[in-house]
Amino acid sequence: ALDGSAYAALWAPAGSTGNSQVRYRAVQGPEVGRTRLLVEGRDLTPPSFDPEGWVWTAPAANPGWVLAARPGNRPVRVTAPRLRGHRVISLRVSWDGARAVAVIRDGGRIRLVAMAVGRSPDHTPLRLSKPFDLLGDLVSARDAVWADSRTVVVLGRRRQGVEQPLRVEVGGQCDPVGEVAGAG
Numbered sequence: 001a002l003d004g005s006a007y008a009a010l011w012a013p014a015g016s017t018g019n020s021q022v023r024y025r026a027v028q029g030p031e032v033g034r035t036r037l038l039v040e041g042r043d044l045t046p047p048s049f050d051p052e053g054w055v056w057t058a059p060a061a062n063p064g065w066v067l068a069a070r071p072g073n074r075p076v077r078v079t080a081p082r083l084r085g086h087r088v089i090s091l092r093v094s095w096d097g098a099r100a101v102a103v104i105r106d107g108g109r110i111r112l113v114a115m116a117v118g119r120s121p122d123h124t125p126l127r128l129s130k131p132f133d134l135l136g137d138l139v140s141a142r143d144a145v146w147a148d149s150r151t152v153v154v155l156g157r158r159r160q161g162v163e164q165p166l167r168v169e170v171g172g173q174c175d176p177v178g179e180v181a182g183a184g
Contacts, residue, residue: 022047022057022069038069045088050097052123058088058102066091066100068125080115080128090143092152093117099170100128101152103141110141112154114170134168 022039039047043060050056050068056078058066064084069075087105094100100115113131120126134152140163141156150170157163 020044022055036071038071039067039075041067045091048092048100050093050117050125051095052097052119054093054097054125056091056093056100056125058083058091060088062086062088062104066128076124076126078117078125078127082115082130083128089141092145094146095149097123101134101144101146101170102131103144103154103156104131110138110156111135112138112141112144112152112156112168114152134170135166 020040020042021037022044038055039057041057041059044057044067045060046057048056053070054068055070056066056068058080062080062083062085064079064081065077066080066083066088067075068078083102083104089103089105089110091100091102097119098117100117102113102115104111104113111131112134114134115131116129117125118127118129135154135156135158137159138154138156139159141154144152144154144156147153147167152168152170154166154168155163156166158166
């Protein structure tokens with residue numbers, strides 16, 4: 001199995017058509033220049049890499065599962081029953097591959113949620129745990145990414161604020177990025 005750094009070096013995003021495909025192009029190694037289709041579906045979220053070499057995406061109109069794929073393997077459906085019926089805007093797997101964070105629309109409400117990743121003994125993704133909210137007063141969000149092993153940055157707006165990058169410690173506090181960095 002490739003570790004995340006080797007995987008990212010071998011494959012680069014090659015784009016998609018209308019968010020219906022996740023394709024990657026080899027940028028080094030024996031398959032340089034070759035494009036591979038990893039996942040095909042309707043209205044997929046942008047891809048996220050994990051350290052085990054899996055590329056993750058989710059159908060935006062969520063049926064209760066997300067997809068994970070690796071070159072040479074068929075995509076696997078990772079069960080996520082608590083996402084069923086929600087609109088997934090963004091899905092990102094943590095750097096250690098143990099957690100995922102998602103921006104979802106739950107009815108008229110926007111939520112930033114974290115979930116544990118359950119895997120088989122050979123590290124194949126199997127399920128996402130029950131999501132827990134990271135920011136209860138979020139009213140809009142476009143994307144979220146992992147800044148480090150415990151911190152997520154979400155581009156969003158809280159009830160009493162403007163849209164800005166917000167740094168959220170999983171299980172901890174939330175600060176506007178500019179204030180944390182001393183710029184605001």
